[in-house]
Amino acid sequence: MDRPNRPSALSPSTLGPQPSVHAEQGRVIASLPTGDSVEILLYGATVTSWKSNGRQNLWLSSAAKLDGSKAVRGGIPVVFPVFGPPPKGHATSALPQHGFARTSHWEYLGSSSSESGALAKGGDDSIKLDFGLSAAQISDEARKAWGYDFALVYTVTLGKDRLQTMLNVQNKGDKTFDFQMLLHTYFQVKDISKTTVNGLGSQPYVDKVLNATTHTQTTPSLSITGEVDRVYAQIRQDTTSIVEDGKPSIDVVRDNLDDTVVWNPWIEKANGLGDFEPKDGYKNMICIEVGAVDGWQKLEPGETFEGGQIVKSNL
Structure with a gap:
């Protein structure tokens, strides 16, 4: 697919150490001289690994399917054009849960x-990777279920102790369409019983565990003591933080997105998910998912929407 301002090939430099990028077996792997690295599966444009300071920041199920047969359980799946089960009577109603982006084969652009001068000897200190998906690339089944002409450009930028993921949505056709989008990020934690989530206090949320009823979080921090599946909409603060054993570990900064989903399946739900392994893996993960899922984003012909996140490691 076409991409405006397609980056030119990296040119050799004698100024200092350079990032490394290579594509192999349906994935793209990039690393920085600092040791930070990221891996993206072309199936779903799913980020499956992000390492900084020798630490793996993302949780990936040991039973995750990485062969393109099923959406990846873990990492950062891309949700588009609908979040959750599609509502009846809507244009997305014939699509599967979470849409088709996470189960389509993307193009590496x-x-x-x-x-930026952060490295001592002038070496490059960030690397940007672009991936594309258009209406012509999705399955016949998905195109029949959602027949709009669109293009997605997903940009993954790796920097020292940070990762930025941005989704650009373009309406290429002559019909207006509605959509939702979400970056379903699974973060790895050492012990969920010693983990809290900050930045959501005093915020209303829809609790899917309690029959999608609306509540307001009254505590500054959210502790995970059972199954959690909450949709926080129109959040006032830009940053949601994961705190482990009293120490900030990850900051999630929303960019042009107002909503955040917090999810942990806990014991019963994890046991019911065939690709969730180990079954006690819920003790070592928490999903903080930024998106536009409260209602629908309307995109007129020729219009573009872009939103995403910057995640920062504090360890």
Whole structure:
């Protein structure tokens, strides 16, 4: 698919250490001289690994399907054009849960690097990777279920101790369409019983565990003591933080997105998910998912929407 401002190929530099990028077996792997790295599966454009300071920041099920047969359980799946089960009577109603982006094969559009002077010898200190998906690339079944002309450009930028993921949605056709989008990020934690989520206090949320009823969080921090499946909409603060054993570990900063989903399946739900392994893996993960899922985003012909996140490791 076409991409405006496609980055030129990286040119050799003698100024200092450079990022490494290579594609192999349906995935793209990038690393920085600092040791930070990221891996993206072309199936779903799913980020399956993000490492900084020798730590794996993302949780990936040991039973996750990485062969393109099923959406990946873990990492950062891309949800589009509908979040959750599609509502009856809506244009997305014939689509599967969470839409088709996470189960489509994306195109790798290329990479570019940038230098901001953070590295001592002038080496590049970030690498940007672009992936594309258009109406022509999705399955016949998905195109029949949702027949709009669209293009997605998903940009993954790796920096020292940070990862930015941005989804650009373009309406290429002559019909207006509605959509939802979400970045379903699974973060790895050492012990969920010692983990809290900050930045959601005093916020209303829809609790899917309690029959989608609306509540307001009255505590500054959210502790995970059972199954959690909450949709926080129109959040006032830009940053949601994961705190482990009293120490901030991950900051999630929303960019042009107002909503955040917090999810942990706990014991019973984890046991019921065939691709969730180990079954006690809920003790070592928490999903903080930024998106536009409260209602629908309307995109007129020729219009573009872009939103995403910057996640920062504090460890």
